[in-house]
Amino acid sequence: GAVVSQHPSWVICKSGTSVKIECRSLDFQATTMFWYRQFPKQSLMLMATSNEGSKATYEQGVEKDKFLINHASLTLSTLTVTSAHPEDSSFYICSARVAGINTGELFFGEGSRLTVL
Amino acid sequence: AQKITQTQPGMFVQEKEAVTLDCTYDTSDPSYGLFWYKQPSSGEMIFLIYQGSYDQQNATEGRYSLNFQKARKSANLVISASQLGDSAMYFCAMRGQDTGRRALTFGSGTRLQVQP
Numbered sequence: 001g002a003v004v005s006q007h008p009s010w011v012i013c014k015s016g017t018s019v020k021i022e023c024r025s026l027d028f029q030a031t032t033m034f035w036y037r038q039f040p041k042q043s044l045m046l047m048a049t050s051n052e053g054s055k056a057t058y059e060q061g062v063e064k065d066k067f068l069i070n071h072a073s074l075t076l077s078t079l080t081v082t083s084a085h086p087e088d089s090s091f092y093i094c095s096a097r098v099a100g101i102n103t104g105e106l107f108f109g110e111g112s113r114l115t116v117l
Numbered sequence: 118a119q120k121i122t123q124t125q126p127g128m129f130v131q132e133k134e135a136v137t138l139d140c141t142y143d144t145s146d147p148s149y150g151l152f153w154y155k156q157p158s159s160g161e162m163i164f165l166i167y168q169g170s171y172d173q174q175n176a177t178e179g180r181y182s183l184n185f186q187k188a189r190k191s192a193n194l195v196i197s198a199s200q201l202g203d204s205a206m207y208f209c210a211m212r213g214q215d216t217g218r219r220a221l222t223f224g225s226g227t228r229l230q231v232q233p
Contacts, residue, residue, distance in 0.1 A: 034220040034221075036220075042225070042226075043208065043223045043224060043225045043226050044162075044208070044223045045223075046220045046222075049220060091160055093160070093162065095162070095220075095221075103150055103152075103167045103169065104150050104212040104219075104221075105152065105164055105167060106162075106164075106220070106221050107164075108154075108161065108162035110159075110160065110161050111160040111161065111162075113160070
């Protein structure tokens with residue numbers, strides 16, 4: 001159980017275009033999902049907290065108009081990178097908690113590797 | 118604020134030997150949790166082990182054990198009988214008191230290479 005699926009796994013786009021990444025909880029409901037970004041050989045940095053039915057909470061330094069997050073249902077959160085530029089090339093990974101697992105463990109999607117040309 | 122420090126960018130270990138990956142942390146929360154995740158080259162994050170701040174005993178999961186020293190604020194991961202498949206990045210992470218809505222904070226990671 002507790003499977004988080006992310007799509008697409010790989011995406012290459014031209015500079016200036018927008019890219020949407022989906023994160024789904026397959027066998028549980030996730031009221032809160034977390035989006036992380038990971039640059040090569042670096043750690044995971046929290047970008048934003050996605051809350052079902054309300055606005056996302058962004059970390060300091062993350063542009064909310066550039067990284068649009070929508071959490072319209074209890075099983076789906078989307079991250080849209082708008083007007084992508086080469087510096088946005090990174091590994092984006094989502095995660096969610098399962099209600100009732102009190103440790104606070106996060107279950108992660110497979111990640112999406114974005115390359116902006 | 119929470120902070121996780123992993124001081125070993127890379128570690129080598131011979132197959133079948135044990136290895137310890139270091140992790141120290143800092144938090145003002147009286148209650149917290151500590152995690153270790155493994156990230157192979159494919160990028161997925163694999164949960165390995167969890168230690169709660171009030172747990173009396175060190176956590177163990179198969180070949181993984183967590184050497185939790187609360188007074189020293191350390192939570193080192195011990196992998197026994199290393200296997201070639203253990204080669205990966207390893208991240209120490211922490212959550213604060215509010216388990217429901219807060220994300221995990223990650224350390225910088227340690228790249229482990231298991232040699233035959």
